[in-house]
Amino acid sequence: MEKYIIKTEQIDAWLKRIIESVPRVLAPVSSGTKTEFRRIKSPEEVNNKSLTTTVSAKAAAFPPVETLFKYQKDGKDTTLTEDSFDKYPETVLWHARSCDAMGFSPLSAIFDWDYKDNIYDERRNKLTIVTFACNQSDECCFCTSVGGGPGNVEGSDIQLTMLNATDTLVEVMTEKGQKLVALLPDIFQPLSEEVDKEAVLAKIPVQFTKEEIKEHVSNAFDSPVWKRQSARCLGCGACAFVCPTCACFDIQEDAHGNHGRRLRCWDACGFSLFTQHTSGYNPRPTQATRWRQRILHKFSYMPERLGVYGCTGCGRCSRACPVDMNLQEHLISIANSNHE
Amino acid sequence: MNKLQERATDLLKGGTVKLIIGFEQGNNKIRPFFCEKPEDAEKLIYSDDCSTNNAVYLTKKELIGDNKIAIIATYKEIASIIQLNKENQIKKENLMVLTVDKDGDVTELTSFEEMEKFCEENTPAPDPVVAALIEKIDKMNREERWAYWKSELDKCIRCYACRAACPLCYCNRCISEVNCPQWLDPWKSTLSNIEWQINRVMHMSGRCTGCGACAKACPLDLPIGILTKKMSTDIKEMLGEGEGGNVLSTFNPNDKENFIH
Ligand code: SF4
Ligand code: SF4
Ligand code: SF4
Ligand code: SF4
Numbered sequence: 001m002e003k004y005i006i007k008t009e010q011i012d013a014w015l016k017r018i019i020e021s022v023p024r025v026l027a028p029v030s031s032g033t034k035t036e037f038r039r040i041k042s043p044e045e046v047n048n049k050s051l052t053t054t055v056s057a058k059a060a061a062f063p064p065v066e067t068l069f070k071y072q073k074d075g076k077d078t079t080l081t082e083d084s085f086d087k088y089p090e091t092v093l094w095h096a097r098s099c100d101a102m103g104f105s106p107l108s109a110i111f112d113w114d115y116k117d118n119i120y121d122e123r124r125n126k127l128t129i130v131t132f133a134c135n136q137s138d139e140c141c142f143c144t145s146v147g148g149g150p151g152n153v154e155g156s157d158i159q160l161t162m163l164n165a166t167d168t169l170v171e172v173m174t175e176k177g178q179k180l181v182a183l184l185p186d187i188f189q190p191l192s193e194e195v196d197k198e199a200v201l202a203k204i205p206v207q208f209t210k211e212e213i214k215e216h217v218s219n220a221f222d223s224p225v226w227k228r229q230s231a232r233c234l235g236c237g238a239c240a241f242v243c244p245t246c247a248c249f250d251i252q253e254d255a256h257g258n259h260g261r262r263l264r265c266w267d268a269c270g271f272s273l274f275t276q277h278t279s280g281y282n283p284r285p286t287q288a289t290r291w292r293q294r295i296l297h298k299f300s301y302m303p304e305r306l307g308v309y310g311c312t313g314c315g316r317c318s319r320a321c322p323v324d325m326n327l328q329e330h331l332i333s334i335a336n337s338n339h340e
Numbered sequence: 341m342n343k344l345q346e347r348a349t350d351l352l353k354g355g356t357v358k359l360i361i362g363f364e365q366g367n368n369k370i371r372p373f374f375c376e377k378p379e380d381a382e383k384l385i386y387s388d389d390c391s392t393n394n395a396v397y398l399t400k401k402e403l404i405g406d407n408k409i410a411i412i413a414t415y416k417e418i419a420s421i422i423q424l425n426k427e428n429q430i431k432k433e434n435l436m437v438l439t440v441d442k443d444g445d446v447t448e449l450t451s452f453e454e455m456e457k458f459c460e461e462n463t464p465a466p467d468p469v470v471a472a473l474i475e476k477i478d479k480m481n482r483e484e485r486w487a488y489w490k491s492e493l494d495k496c497i498r499c500y501a502c503r504a505a506c507p508l509c510y511c512n513r514c515i516s517e518v519n520c521p522q523w524l525d526p527w528k529s530t531l532s533n534i535e536w537q538i539n540r541v542m543h544m545s546g547r548c549t550g551c552g553a554c555a556k557a558c559p560l561d562l563p564i565g566i567l568t569k570k571m572s573t574d575i576k577e578m579l580g581e582g583e584g585g586n587v588l589s590t591f592n593p594n595d596k597e598n599f600i601h
């Protein structure tokens with residue numbers, strides 16, 4: 001890892017150079033009351049003050065709808081065409097947070113579990129992630145309880161930390177990150193003395209550990225806790241769609257007579273239709289069983305099978321939920337319970 | 341304990357009801373609360389900040405079963421209950437509707453006449469923000485309007501929170517999920533997002549109570565509540581108040597259009 005110092009006022013000049021050099025730069029842009037990752041054309045568009053976007057950054061590698069292939073039927077013959085990988089642009093994700101960057105590791109674990117998902121991999125490989133360490137947080141954040149933190153560098157190619165009014169620490173983690181630094185090398189001064197990064201980070205108390213949650217939920221399949229917690233859940237897709245690690249998708253057909261596209265679209269385990277069989281039978285017939293799946297998948301099945309937890313503690317699901325299903329609150333109650 | 345909590349305790353203790361759907365303090369906001377035990381009754385609260393429309397739970401069999409339940413109702417819940425009843429979705433004998441006045445006194449509304457009366461007397465003032473936005477859009481020409489809705493609904497992620505939060509969106513199989521024929525593309529695209537809202541609003545025509553739960557639920561804060569709002573005002577202007585039912589499910593054999601014959 002290389003460490004530099006950059007004058008905070010020069011960051012925009014660097015970003016401008018990045019925008020000129022990289023086909024697609026995504027950054028938090030505000031519109032109305034919300035801030036989302038959007039493609040930017042100039043540094044002025046970025047909302048530097050935003051804590052987190054409503055929807056996570058996962059769309060950069062796992063868009064809400066992805067064309068898997070196109071088909072053309074001609075009598076008995078069918079021709080399949082896959083999109084050329086050139087279609088997926090080199091992308092810089094700018095002003096993401098640690099909990100965004102961390103989210104790509106569980107996503108990759110899922111998409112490359114047995115079958116290697118070329119489309120996802122290609123998009124992910126073309127992604128360079130620049131995170132800004134958090135000096136503020138809100139009541140929904142719980143990254144420190146799931147192994148992350150406001151200054152965690154896992155998954156980041158570069159992390160920037162504002163140290164004071166004038167100076168920003170630049171930690172370059174990867175070669176991809178070095179390439180961005182090389183676009184305007186003169187503004188980066190090698191770090192001459194150690195700086196206290198921790199001191200400027202948001203303070204987010206640890207409420208539980210992810211291992212503790214795993215231990216509790218792994219034996220709680222039949223616990224009444226799921227019904228109790230999920231009673232007010234409406235069964236929408238908001239929590240899954242905003243989540244950086246939720247990877248469930250549905251395959252859809254965009255059919256037009258003898259030609260069409262096969263699509264991969266975001267799906268959500270909160271929807272009652274998610275597991276409904278053609279026969280009408282639904283193995284997850286109630287919201288309680290769907291909520292249980294959400295928690296067990298993230299805190300039991302994923303660590304068991306993929307060696308990675310499915311939650312970065314970003315708090316997006318809690319902010320998006322129309323009925324205040326606050327994940328941190330539910331996890332604290334799980335950590336403190338003994339599962340009747 | 342306040343009067344509401346006392347009443348709730350009595351109802352649960354005496355076994356009059358199995359469940360009370362009310363409100364509790366959540367994380368910086370008030371949220372729905374399912375109170376089943378007398379000892380939980382002290383969590384029940386009631387204030388002007390109760391903003392979810394809890395009538396949405398009344399059509400969820402898995403929650404209420406065949407039990408007698410009570411709901412602590414604001415104007416929103418009551419207006420929805422009246423409409424749900426018109427659509428045969430309420431078993432009145434299993435539902436106790438409780439209101440709380442500004443002094444904290446609890447009153448049971450025992451008949452639909454009383455509920456209608458309550459709504460007449462407690463109609464909330466129109467939301468000035470909503471009214472201003474409708475006015476702004478009314479003034480736009482077709483192109484400007486199209487551009488406005490395209491840019492807003494392009495952001496929609498099709499999470500269907502708007503559908504899930506609406507007490508009157510209770511269909512077991514939503515049109516958005518039917519695929520023979522496929523009425524709407526079920527994936528996110530600007531056009532199909534717009535089609536989804538058009539469908540939602542059309543199905544609400546003459547039924548929507550204007551509670552605003554759909555708009556409040558949208559994680560992206562899209563202005564979808566003004567669509568249903570505008571639809572209800574237009575329907576009322578063009579077709580009058582209507583005698584029960586709604587514009588999509590009533591017809592008049594003497595209709596001047598002859599498609600019905
Ligand atoms: S489950 Fe919630 S807190 Fe965890 S990563 Fe997903 S959105 Fe963030
Ligand atoms: S937890 Fe909240 S956001 Fe998630 S499905 Fe339930 S109501 Fe929707
Ligand atoms: S709640 Fe908002 S984002 Fe979700 S489907 Fe409805 S309009 Fe779209
Ligand atoms: S305002 Fe929205 S949530 Fe309320 S009844 Fe109308 S459509 Fe349903």
